Amino acid sequence: MTLPTFKDVLEADARIRPLALVTPLLRADALDDATGGRIFVKAECLQPRGAFKIRGAANALLKIPLSVREKGVVAFSSGNHAQGIALVAKHIGMAATIVVPSDAPKGKLDSVRRDGATIVTYDRILESREAIGAKIAEETGATLIQPFDHPDVISGQGTCGLEMIDQVRAAGYELDSLVVCASGGGLAAGIGLALEALSPQTKLICAEPVSHDDLARSLHKGERVANEPGTHSIQDALMTQIPGELTFPILMRIGATGVAVSDEEVLHAMSFAFTHLRIVLEPGGAAALAAVLAGKVESQGRVIAVTGSGGNVDKEIFIRALQQAHLL
Structure with a gap:
């Protein structure tokens, strides 16, 4: 990139x-x-x-070609990027999968669920969110949107x-x-x-x-x-x-x-x-x-x-x- x-x-x-x-x-x-x-x-x-986070999420998702959007989006986040991705995905009709640490604040996760995204949890110390997100993207064809390095x-x-x-x-x-x-x-x-x-x-x-x-x-x-x-x-x-x-x-x-x-x-x-x-x-x-x-x-x-x-x-x-x- x-x-x-x-x-x-x-x-x-x-x-x-x-x-x-x-x-x-x-x-x-x-x-x-x-x-x-x-x-x-x-x-x-x-x-x-x-x-x-809504700023970066909106810009990244709105730039995804229409022909690719049907495969969805995957992101990893402690909460705020997750909420931004979930909201924008809901707005433009994309399926969203969010990889979040198991200790993420409950309020942030509840918001993600309300916007229809699928949540996958991981151990912040023992597991790599990057690896989990990359695997989901590879298996599903979804677009991976990193929380900051994109x-x-x-x-x-x-x-x-x-x-x-x-x-x-x-x-x-x-x-x-x-x-x-x-x-x-x-x-x-x-x-x-x-x-x-x-x-x-x-x-x-x-x-x-x-x-x-x-x-x-x-x-x-x-x-x-x-x-x-x-x-x-x-x-x-x-x-x-x-x-x-x-x-x-x-x-x-x-x-x-x-x-x-x-x-x-x-x-x-x-x-x-x-x-x-x-x-x-x-x-x-x-x-x-x-x-x-x-x-x-x-x-x-x-x-x-x-x-x-x-x-x-x-x-x-x-x-x-x-x-x-x-x-x-």
Whole structure:
């Protein structure tokens, strides 16, 4: 597969409407006061099925030729990509099979089932989702759509970056930094393509769990390195083992960097977002905001946008975040 380009992002932006929404860019005085900067939060938690993944899923599936669609689509995901694929497949009449870890949040799996997709579970530690997905695709002839390392998925996610740049400029500002919740790097790489073309002075910073900071370490080292198997985090959406073969060179080319946030910092960001922005973020969707609130991104006097990339949180985790902030 060849690397996607900014032209691909522009084409995706026209293709994915109206399946994917133009989500609001939010701000609050309390957030600026807490950080010393002008901070904007892209509320991708308000997308259909509650996450940015609908962008890449819509672009990838809508590009599948009509003659091939009857064989269906297969994807592997911890939940949000699964929901995006299932919803778009339902919309265009494709059968969908989704390979998900057995410990994926129940709410995400329920949504996938409601949209008519078939779920195949696997052990996150002992089994390879890539191998399972590839086998299903080979046996059925279905099109395999990877969650991040796919050019059409990357291009679709890049539409989020187009919107953020336009929305910040409409508010009268230019971005110093853009912080993105990151795992395999699909959203980060797509946004990076938009920044490279439209706002090259903006620094792109990837936020990951402390136990799963393969992207940050890879960007620092200049080559792809993997996480140790068996690590855990409540940031389940950000648990990819190694950066993508397509996403990593894009992020290296534009000079992206990475930071890591703890589960406790993420829980604080979740409660902060609920209190001051009136949005619900899941742990992985709050990593970028957590990085700024925890002082891991220089914010004093800076204009910064962060992705609130998903809101599909199990109620037990959300209650934990509110209890930690003494809101319950």
